[in-house]
Structures are given as structure tokens and as C-alpha cells.
Amino acid sequence: MLPMTGLRLQSPLRTISVLLVHFLLAHFCRGQSQLIGSPQPIVATIGDDIILPCHLEPAVDITAKTLEWTRPDLDPRFVYLWRAGQDHVKAKNPAYKGRTLFAGELKHGNISLKLSKVKPSDEGRYRCYIPDLTIDSFIVLVVGE
Template structure:
């Protein structure tokens, strides 16, 4: 079982994620969309995204009275949240530049404009945003090690190339003349030769 699966199972056992939650993975620094399709409740009277936090609920983004209200939006979400496409019945929440603190449970409530009854207390979408910690940085240690390795490799390539060129030249050129063969032949007279005076 991988690390994320163990983490999710642990959360379920701890009661932070219910079996009804949809788990959406996210990466720190990227954007993520928390789904909330509500076309059957369009046109909307109210769309509310919140984070239940024990007895305290944070209102992330609210659409009511035909306009988006950010008066209750916590500062850490300002400029990072928007609705996907309310005009087409899509109440999904786009969360930009995800941080580790964004991890947790989110709920989407939607009320149809023609609904005259008291607001339903059940969310139509419950999401658990899973933001695992970033993987460790695997860059080489600082310094000139990379440069030294690159220069050593380059020197090795040059040396092999030079040896190849020298070897090839030796094979294609005629052998050097023998030094013994270049000396003129000298005949030494011997005492037994009567022709020598």
C-alpha cells in the first residue's frame, strides 16, 4: 500500500473523511477544481462553499441575491477561489495555488431560486481535498561537482578521439624505412684475399 493510501485509510479511521466524501488529490502550487454539479437546481438562489471545522464553519465562497459575496471569505482564500461556471449550473469551486493548509473537508450547498422552503441542511457535494507533502528535492549538492564531472567526461571523449585518429594515421601511412637498409653496403677486405695490395 502506498503512502497516500495509508494516509487516506488513517483519515477515514480517525473520522476526518466519511464514506460519502469524494477525495480529490491536489498538488501544492497548482490549481484544483472541487466538483459541485447542480444543474437540476438552476437558476440558483444560493450557492455556498464552506469548510466545517469542528463547531466553527469557514465560508469559502458564497453566491446569494444574484451576486458573489466574499465578505465572509477568510483572507487566506482571497484571490484564490472562484466558481467554475454558475451561469451553466456548475457550482464547482476552483481553488488556485493550493497550499498544505487547504487540505481538509469542503461542502457545497445549493438552493434553487424557486425554492420557498427552508434551506436543506444536507450538502449536495462533500469533498475531502488531499494535499500530500511535496516530494524531497533531488538536486545534486551545491558546488562544482557537476562541472568537474562534465569536464572530465569531455576530456575522456577528446582523448579517445585523438587516440583513434593517431591509430588510423599509423595504419594508412607506409611504414618508415629501415635504418639498416639505408646504410651503403661496405665490404671489408680480409687478410686472406690476395687481390688486396
């Protein structure tokens, strides 16, 4: 009798497992990319050149998309703005002009931002955002001496 009981329990568990796997595959395979940044703060020393990581998974060519790097506590808030295939320098906060560029490859979904000559005032929370896809990621920069 014991082997039969074991088989009866195994069958519902197997059914639940199959349904769970099916649900997870359906949920995660919808083609929706996610922006991945750094879960840990990026630590920089004054004067460093650093990379603020941000990329799409799965990778998608985003050359033709609008891409924004912002700091909500600034006015204007734009650290970097890419629209219609070009850098919109006039929209940038003056503190970042000439100090930012894409370090990644847009064709491969990499929109990491290189920030040169880090200053104490660069410390803060940055937002990597693709408005067309309504997805974003936040990265914290900590600046030490």
C-alpha cells in the first residue's frame, strides 16, 4: 500500500510543478526587456572616470530610442539625453557638459554611462530610463576622497 500512496502524492506534485514552470515561462518570455543597473552603490574617488552600468536584458538594439540619464535632485535633471540618434547637449545640466558619454554599445542594449572627472557634487541617485519602453533602473554614486 505504501508505494501506491507515494505515487498518488507524486502525481499532484508533478502537475503543480509543470503548471508552475509553464506560468514562469509565460511570464518571463513575453519579450519585455528589463533595464539592469548596479544593485550596489558605485564608489568613486574625486577625479576618477567611472562607469554607471545600465543594460537591457535580453539585449535589444536601442540606437533609435530615446534614452535618458537623470538625477531627480538637479534642475535641469538631465545628465545625458540621447534622442533621434544624437546627444542633446543643450538639455544637459551644465555641471555634466563635456563629462558624459555612452560607454556601451547601443546596438547590444548597453547604455552604461561614462562620467569623467568625478566631483563631490556628482554624488547621488541616477536614473537610467528608456521612455519608449517605460522601463528604468536606479544607480547610486558615492564619492569619496
